[in-house]
Amino acid sequence: MLIQKPADVHPSEITPPDLYASRREFLKTAAGLGAALLPGGRAASAAPDDDLKPTSCKDITSYNNFYELGSSKTDPAEYAGSLKTRPWTVTVEGHCEKPGQYALDDILAPQQAEERIYRLRCVEAWSMVVPWMGIPLAKILPRFQPTASAKYVEFTTLFDPAQMPGQKTRLLDWPYVEGLRMDEAMHPLTLLATGLYGKELPNQNGAPLRLVVPWKYGFKSIKSIVKIRFTEPQPRTTWAISGPDEYGFYANVNPAVDHPRWSQNKERRIGDLFRRDTLPFNGYADQVAGLYTGMDLRRNF
Numbered sequence: 001m002l003i004q005k006p007a008d009v010h011p012s013e014i015t016p017p018d019l020y021a022s023r024r025e026f027l028k029t030a031a032g033l034g035a036a037l038l039p040g041g042r043a044a045s046a047a048p049d050d051d052l053k054p055t056s057c058k059d060i061t062s063y064n065n066f067y068e069l070g071s072s073k074t075d076p077a078e079y080a081g082s083l084k085t086r087p088w089t090v091t092v093e094g095h096c097e098k099p100g101q102y103a104l105d106d107i108l109a110p111q112q113a114e115e116r117i118y119r120l121r122c123v124e125a126w127s128m129v130v131p132w133m134g135i136p137l138a139k140i141l142p143r144f145q146p147t148a149s150a151k152y153v154e155f156t157t158l159f160d161p162a163q164m165p166g167q168k169t170r171l172l173d174w175p176y177v178e179g180l181r182m183d184e185a186m187h188p189l190t191l192l193a194t195g196l197y198g199k200e201l202p203n204q205n206g207a208p209l210r211l212v213v214p215w216k217y218g219f220k221s222i223k224s225i226v227k228i229r230f231t232e233p234q235p236r237t238t239w240a241i242s243g244p245d246e247y248g249f250y251a252n253v254n255p256a257v258d259h260p261r262w263s264q265n266k267e268r269r270i271g272d273l274f275r276r277d278t279l280p281f282n283g284y285a286d287q288v289a290g291l292y293t294g295m296d297l298r299r300n301f
């Protein structure tokens with residue numbers, strides 16, 4: 001996510017050869033897992049298997065966007081220690097029969113976290129492959145019994161400048177807010193992530209609970225969620241407030257629609273030397289394109 005200009009290549013983005021070899025090994029497992037994840041046994045991606053080679057844990061946890069912890073890619077890892085993620089409460093409100101304050105464990109239980117290997121594609125034109133741990137949002141939202149008036153779900157990040165020093169600045173309109181249409185939220189690919197690489201989510205990646213919506217630009221994947229609200233009108237989201245002409249509500253990965261300041265048709269996979277073509281819906285078109293039938297995706301960007 002960029003306020004000014006795309007970041008330069010970070011030295012940590014170049015994969016050492018030995019790491020590459022171990023990724024190939026991991027890939028075999030990853031490809032198998034991916035195929036088991038979707039209904040009907042379809043792979044989680046329309047792209048070739050070697051496109052799901054996980055990015056190194058080091059890169060995933062040290063090259064971050066989390067503006068509450070600073071605006072450079074290395075700030076979140078550096079300042080993550082000030083974020084206290086236990087105890088953690090999520091407020092559920094809006095158009096639902098079971099609003100309330102839920103402890104983290106009550107939100108997650110009785111579901112078991114599962115592994116989902118998804119690409120995360122940032123609007124800054126870089127991408128990663130992350131072995132997330134999490135629970136499909138579709139297994140969690142129905143427990144709050146949303147009513148017929150719930151057309152959208154809005155998510156809010158913790159606001160506490162003492163824990164999140166970036167919130168002492170006016171970089172963004174705090175707290176960070178994101179939203180999904182109800183059918184997007186209930187899509188089987190949409191995940192509430194609680195971990196990565198088989199371990200608890202590091203703070204810089206949005207502990208203890210973050211959204212992962214793999215066919216959308218990374219900024220939809222809101223971190224450190226403290227509020228879930230069912231709404232009738234479309235939520236006003238942080239990046240759309242910050243740059244209405246640059247960051248739309250839908251934010252579907254669409255190589256045919258340029259960001260006003262740079263192209264979106266190629267991306268640099270963190271760890272790769274060369275750029276690759278960006279795929280429509282980040283490679284998940286087979287699974288999600290139907291959600292947008294009849295919509296003008298240039299206008300609803």
Ligand code: MTE
Nearest residue numbers: 001064065066067157176218219221222223
């Ligand atoms: N969530 C909050 N609360 N604050 C942020 O600044 N950045 C977004 C998204 N979620 C952000 C956020 C952006 S721009 C991206 S690309 C992803 O988080 C990055 O996730 P990662 O750091 O785990 O790769």
